[in-house]
Amino acid sequence: xxxxxxxxxxxxxxxxxxxxxxxxxxxxxxxxxxxxxxxxxxxxxxxxxxxxxxxxxxxxxxxxxxxxxxxxxxxxxxxxxxxxxxxxxxxxxxxxxxxxxxxxxxxxxxxxxxxxxxxxxxxxxxxxxxxxxxxxxxxxxxxxxxxxxxxxxxxxxxxxxxxxxxxxxxxxxxxxxxxxxxxxxxxxxxxxxxxxxxxxxxxxxxxxxxxxxxxxxxxxxxxxxxxxxxxxxxxxxxxxxxxxxxxxxxxxxxxxxxxxxxxxxxxxxxxxxxxxxxxxxxxxxxxxxxxxxxxxxxxxxxxxxxxxxxxxxxxxxxxxxxxxxxxxxxxxxxxxxxxxxxxxxxxxxxxxxxxxxxxxxxxxxxxxxxxxxxxxxxxxxxxxxxxxxxxxxxxxxxxxxxxxxxxxxxxxxxxxxxxxxxxxxxxxxxxxxxxxxxxxxxxxx
Amino acid sequence: xxxxxxxxxxxxxxxxxxxxxxxxxxxxxxxxxxxxxxxxxxxxxxxxxxxxxxxxxxxxxxxxxxxxxxxxxxxxxxxxxxxxxxxxxxxxxxxxxxxxxxxxxxxxxxxxxxxxxxxxxxxxxxxxxxxxxxxxxxxxxxxxxxxxxxxxxxxxxxxxxxxxxxxxxxxxxxxxxxxxxxxxxxxxxxxxxxxxxxxxxxxxxxxxxxxxxxxxxxxxxxxxxxxxxxxxxxxxxxxxxxxxxxxxxxxxxxxxxxxxxxxxxxxxxxxxxxxxxxxxxxxxxxxxxxxxxxxxxxxxxxxxxxxxxxxxxxxxxxxxxxxxxxxxxxxxx
Numbered sequence: 001x002x003x004x005x006x007x008x009x010x011x012x013x014x015x016x017x018x019x020x021x022x023x024x025x026x027x028x029x030x031x032x033x034x035x036x037x038x039x040x041x042x043x044x045x046x047x048x049x050x051x052x053x054x055x056x057x058x059x060x061x062x063x064x065x066x067x068x069x070x071x072x073x074x075x076x077x078x079x080x081x082x083x084x085x086x087x088x089x090x091x092x093x094x095x096x097x098x099x100x101x102x103x104x105x106x107x108x109x110x111x112x113x114x115x116x117x118x119x120x121x122x123x124x125x126x127x128x129x130x131x132x133x134x135x136x137x138x139x140x141x142x143x144x145x146x147x148x149x150x151x152x153x154x155x156x157x158x159x160x161x162x163x164x165x166x167x168x169x170x171x172x173x174x175x176x177x178x179x180x181x182x183x184x185x186x187x188x189x190x191x192x193x194x195x196x197x198x199x200x201x202x203x204x205x206x207x208x209x210x211x212x213x214x215x216x217x218x219x220x221x222x223x224x225x226x227x228x229x230x231x232x233x234x235x236x237x238x239x240x241x242x243x244x245x246x247x248x249x250x251x252x253x254x255x256x257x258x259x260x261x262x263x264x265x266x267x268x269x270x271x272x273x274x275x276x277x278x279x280x281x282x283x284x285x286x287x288x289x290x291x292x293x294x295x296x297x298x299x300x301x302x303x304x305x306x307x308x309x310x311x312x313x314x315x316x317x318x319x320x321x322x323x324x325x326x327x328x329x330x331x332x333x334x335x336x337x338x339x340x341x342x343x344x345x346x347x348x349x350x351x352x353x354x355x356x357x358x359x360x361x362x363x364x365x366x367x368x369x370x371x372x373x374x375x376x377x378x379x380x381x382x383x384x385x386x387x388x389x390x391x392x393x394x395x396x397x398x399x400x401x402x403x404x405x406x407x408x409x410x411x412x413x414x415x416x417x418x419x420x421x422x423x424x425x426x427x428x429x430x431x432x433x434x435x436x437x438x439x440x441x442x443x444x445x
Numbered sequence: 446x447x448x449x450x451x452x453x454x455x456x457x458x459x460x461x462x463x464x465x466x467x468x469x470x471x472x473x474x475x476x477x478x479x480x481x482x483x484x485x486x487x488x489x490x491x492x493x494x495x496x497x498x499x500x501x502x503x504x505x506x507x508x509x510x511x512x513x514x515x516x517x518x519x520x521x522x523x524x525x526x527x528x529x530x531x532x533x534x535x536x537x538x539x540x541x542x543x544x545x546x547x548x549x550x551x552x553x554x555x556x557x558x559x560x561x562x563x564x565x566x567x568x569x570x571x572x573x574x575x576x577x578x579x580x581x582x583x584x585x586x587x588x589x590x591x592x593x594x595x596x597x598x599x600x601x602x603x604x605x606x607x608x609x610x611x612x613x614x615x616x617x618x619x620x621x622x623x624x625x626x627x628x629x630x631x632x633x634x635x636x637x638x639x640x641x642x643x644x645x646x647x648x649x650x651x652x653x654x655x656x657x658x659x660x661x662x663x664x665x666x667x668x669x670x671x672x673x674x675x676x677x678x679x680x681x682x683x684x685x686x687x688x689x690x691x692x693x694x695x696x697x698x699x700x701x702x703x704x705x706x707x708x709x710x711x712x713x714x715x716x717x718x719x720x721x722x723x724x725x726x727x728x729x730x731x732x733x734x735x736x737x738x739x740x741x742x743x744x745x746x747x748x749x750x751x752x753x754x755x756x757x758x759x760x761x762x763x764x765x766x767x768x769x770x771x772x773x774x775x776x777x778x
Contacts, residue, residue: 092720096740103526103745120743124527269613271634272719405525408742414721422636423725433546440544441742445523 050137051081052336054343057108058087059094063295064360071356075346082339087111102126107331109340115325116407118159119239123404127158128330128337130344137341139349142366151327153401159327162347163291165362166323166391167225169195169310170276170288170296174303179205179284187308192254195285195311199263202284211265213285214274217255218417220410221324222287225310226251228320228397239403241435241442248413249431252420256427267421276300289324290384291362297380305380307387319395326361359384408441513756519749526745537750548751550726551734557640558730559707562647567699570651571692574658588659591652598650604716608633611642633717636727643728646713654699661695662688693774701766708759711736731755 056072065088072084087108089097095117101107102121113121121127130138140148151160171184179202185194199212216222224234232247258264270279276286276296288296288307297305328347334340347353353364354372359381364370377385402409412434419425520537524530541548577587597603610616613631621629632638669687678686711732714722722729722737735755739748
């Protein structure tokens with residue numbers, strides 16, 4: 001009936017109610033949750049000495065981290081009294097980390113900050129106004145003064161732009177040629193209809209499992225560009241939400257139509273993996289942020305990835321293009337603010353950046369650095385430079401940064417896209433719910 | 446159920462003996478009551494008590510009670526992590542119940558996850574524990590092998606592995622395609638199946654309750670089974686009349702623990718959904734939503750309110766479990 005082992009129980013004492021309750025209470029108590037909170041910190045500008053330890057945080061994939069680590073540590077050769085401590089991270093955990101560090105008043109001394117978040121941090125007064133520093137630490141002389149002043153937030157130079165870039169279209173010429181499609185449209189005059197026709201043609205010309213493009217309705221920077229083509233904008237100059245729900249619904253309707261006609265890899269296939277490095281060998285087109293182009297080229301090293309300008313419809317506004325920014329800042333809590341700011345200045349102005357990091361995160365704002373990059377640019381970098389130059393020829397109307405708590409507009413686009421294409425929600429309902437949610441966030445601050 | 450046990454082992458009919466009390470106890474108590482000075486022995490015991498309780502008390506105050514009180518305070522504030530918290534009364538709770546559909550959505554998702562995965566997990570754990578209790582050779586190896594998922598199941602690595610296995614090109618689809626199935630989805634990216642993949646992952650971590658069941662099975666006195674066998678009870682009857690009633694305290698214990706664990710599940714959903722709770726909020730666990738509010742949207746005050754609500758919810762469910770346990774848990778005392 002039972003094994004002989006049963007005759008040798010570990011203990012013969014059955015569990016009593018009292019023992020059980022004691023055991024349960026102890027275990028349940030140990031499972032309680034915790035939320036940490038931070039105190040106040042902050043500091044003032046120091047004694048003018050450029051020395052000490054500087055913590056530097058930035059985001060990027062492993063390749064970008066490999067590029068930036070030696071460049072950042074090169075500052076120790078420029079300022080031997082400064083020691084650089086590196087704190088890299090991937091983009092998503094990076095944002096989580098700096099927000100927690102900000103709450104704990106433990107921000108890195110110098111760090112990159114997405115333009116969307118800059119106003120939130122500036123509003124909380126955790127960033128150092130670089131104008132408070134002695135004049136010779138930060139050198140903006142090589143940048144146009146009106147450009148430099150346009151970087152100010154609430155009249156303070158707390159997060160100058162380090163690099164900038166624009167969106168474009170990436171075409172895998174090799175894949176198109178293999179599919180027998182060699183007659184590509186002229187990107188100076190092509191329309192969205194031409195774009196979708198091309199995607200459709202690629203889907204039809206390739207074997208099952210290949211599509212013209214992956215489902216990219218959630219790519220908020222491209223949604224933003226399209227909204228601007230329609231004459232819309234996300235936020236007004238005063239930080240108020242001005243997004244027209246009909247325009248945003250039009251963006252999703254365009255993707256829905258393209259999915260229905262078979263031009264787009266269905267979301268059920270791609271899921272959330274829609275980056276070029278995830279779907280690149282099954283699609284021919286891609287909406288690219290120029291700062292990611294080199295990564296894509298590296299991923300598809302045996303393919304010829306070309307860059308096209310954005311398609312425009314006849315009724316598109318002519319000043320829709322914009323620069324997206326990666327900003328850099330010094331924490332007000334920095335132990336050695338002058339050293340941290342000098343390090344920021346090194347990023348802005350040191351020409352060794354041309355060779356060491358090049359265009360890995362977009363286009364440095366310093367013209368001298370760009371000139372150095374142009375001198376030694378390889379084919380892919382030259383394509384990037386040419387495309388950005390063509391974009392820059394177009395007029396660009398202002399693109400107001402989101403107000404504090406306004407960075408949630410990205411989640412609005414992503415969640416609405418998810419709810420529509422994965423959840424089957426009606427486009428208008430998803431957009432309305434998303435906008436209502438964002439309005440609540442803005443209201444609550 | 447307990448009655449069945451009584452039929453196997455009838456209760457004693459002898460009158461209960463009065464509790465043993467050493468002679469002169471009352472006199473000694475009366476004598477010590479009037480004493481003002483404590484004996485050196487008492488002081489030593491007090492010191493030992495402080496030494497042994499100190500680390501735990503310190504840890505509890507600093508790591509549990511302190512943050513808990515902090516979270517309760519923050520739940521009544523607006524706190525965006527960057528600026529100092531401002532007191533807003535019960536606004537966070539009002540917002541939670543009146544204008545936050547995602548709060549309800551996360552409750553539903555978490556509820557489904559708990560209600561489906563915990564019983565399944567316990568069922569499999571009990572079945573395997575009984576299998577291992579049959580005197581199988583190499584028991585310690587099997588025990589270690591089955592316990593392994595409990596150790597690593599909640600890790601980021603397993604989350605990534607799960608995403609790969611249940612992805613469009615993952616192992617599950619490769620097998621199904623080889624069997625002739627077509628039009629297969631990416632299981633983790635389909636809102637109809639994504640939660641199921643997380644439930645499977647939780648069920649897979651059955652090792653911990655299994656070990657507890659195994660220990661419990663080995664504590665059931667064998668004479669119960671022998672008596673039942675003599676009385677003609679078959680295996681099924683023995684299971685339902687002896688094994689199950691005798692294990693109810695451990696079933697109850699595992700139920701409480703695994704329910705609390707399931708309510709607190711975070712890592713797999715975060716990894717598999719890329720931190721979004723998607724697709725279409727189908728993996729929006731309560732803890733993940735709390736995290737998104739706190740660290741993605743910087744609403745730490747609201748996230749604290751969600752945390753407090755979760756604590757109350759788990760507390761209420763645990764209390765209800767204890768309340769109803771008197772109807773089905775058999776204690777041998």
